[in-house]
Amino acid sequence: MKKTLKKLSITAAMLLFCMGLASCGQASQTNQAGNPGAEGTKFVILHTNDMHGYMQAADGCLGIGAVAQLKKDYEEQGYDVLLMDAGDYLQGNYFANFTQGESVVEVMNAAGYDVAALGNHEFDYGSDVLEQRISEMDFPVVAANITVDATGEPFVQQNAVFTLSDGTKVGVFGLDTPSTTTSSAPKNTAGLSFAQGEDLYAAAQAQIDELKGQGCSIIVCVGHLGEETANEGNNAENVVANTSGLTVMIDGHDHLVENQTVKDKDGNDVLIAETGYYLKNIGILTYEDGKFTDSLAEAGSYTGSDPELEKMVAETIAEIEATMQEVVAATDFDLYGEAAPGNRTQETTLGDFASDAIYWQVTQASGSAPDAVVLNGGAIRASIKAGEIKLFDIHNVFPFNNQLCTIKVTGAQLLEALEAATQVSPDPMGAFPQVAGITYTLDTTVPYEKGDLYPGTIYNAPAAPGSRITISEVGGKEFDPETTYTIATNEFVASGGDTYYCFAEAGAETIVYAGYLDYEALLNYMKTELEGTIPEIYEEVQGRITVVGE
Secondary structure, three states: OOOOOOOOOHHHHHHHHHOOEEOOOOOEOOOHHHOOOOOOOOEEEEEEOOOOOOOOOEOOEOOHHHHHHHHHHHHHOOOEEEEEEOOOOOOOOHHHHOOOOHHHHHHHHHHOOOEEEOOHHHHOOOHHHHHHHHHHOOOOEEOOOEEEOOOOOEOOOOEEEEEOOOOOEEEEEEEEOOOHHHHOOHHHHOOEEEOOOHHHHHHHHHHHHHHHHOOOOEEEEEEEOOOOHHHOOOOHHHHHHOOOOOOEEEEOOOOOEEEEEEEOOOOOEEEEEEEOOOOOEEEEEEEEOOEEEEEEEEEOOEOOOOHHHHHHHHHHHHHHHOOOOOEEEEEOOOEOOOHHHHHOOOOOHHHHHHHHHHHHHHHHHHOOOOOEEEEEHHHOOOOEOOEEEEHHHHHHHOOOOOEEEEEEEEHHHHHHHHHHHOOOOOOOOOOOEEEEOEEEEEEOOOOOOEEEEOOOOOOEEEOOOOOOEEEEEEOOEEOOOOOEEEEEEEHHHHOOOOOOHHHHHHHHHHOEEEEEEHHHHHHHHHHHHOOOEOOHHHHOOOOOEEEEOO
């Protein structure tokens, strides 16, 4: 990237002064081991993460037009600008899912992205589709910890080097969470290996050393790692603490707004920055006078937007929504389905409703009722607001198009699965079980006892199933660890997604597909069984899950 510095205009200066950048923390000194460029370097990194297809400006969402305009604002002031994303952009709502991410690639290209990491949800359409999307991008996608088993070669480009207008070289490498093997459907990453733990740190250090060898004085990791308890040993802090020479870590995955400095292996401060999710914010790392300062452009404060990008997004949405405007039901109250506190921490009204919809659909399809439903809370991606419910609302709740199925498990396996899926509670976890036909209690005051690591995952099996989880009833009868139960779920859970490894073997042997997708169950339950009206029983949770110690 070679740019010519432009003279700062009065108009541009006033724009930046007034545009309402909100500091998310104190100025952070660049890692001195990074030996950043000359004092006169005027350089800005703009960064996003976990956009999940939310490209249209709305309440609480800046939109991709704001990203493009903010880049132009800084360029007009004579800054070199690199625009980066830390993963989870291709999948998440109907704007993204309707075209399997192609619409997202088009607007990211138009916005002028320079480099992006891979997130776990980039794999949700399968690795073949992902490779097609990558081929359509005008910018490099980087990941240094993913290899192809058959060849031992990197799955994608590991790093990229950019040269600023004063000759300073900026090296950027990517890391993707090792939990991708289970946080996307396991079949989507078949044939790929994700370095974790010490191997992850070694991969990062190798990139830092390589980029230094190429003359890079500023070294950036765009990592989709997060700080979740469940990812301990593989998170952004771990990588920084076990490497040396990194200048900045731009992170994603856990949907946090974050600004912190972490000591690297040599005791130098390294800034970790993250913007939240759904384009609620745009991260700004400004390099001047030998240091980075970090700030945010926030929804409601920054009002700039590129009109061409706005038009492109609006036209795509209009085309999609033309096929998804059908009103399928109505509700007098919200069906709550947020992540945390919500589906990933406790029973929710939408968790109950969605589980009941799956129970009903599987029963209709098979002619016999399952004993129960287990639904990973992370499958539910949006609430349903009071009022008319349209087809696109259904797709926003269940955007993954998971196939429904039944598997047969013993009571002991069911207990292990629930114990493993709540191992970090009360902290949020996508595995958290929303249920129908099961009554259970989770005691978070009892520590989770780690057993062996589940093969091919970052999760430990429970050493003592039943120490935190007590199942009272399954299918209206007293729980029995020796009984074999028919469990309705989605293919993701049945194949061992998230922490459900103990279901994988049972799923492989006993899986029966229902012939319906998860969103179809929600739609059909509303239209056919409930005749378009959500009953008052779903205004409150049903008491299926009791969490002790909240």
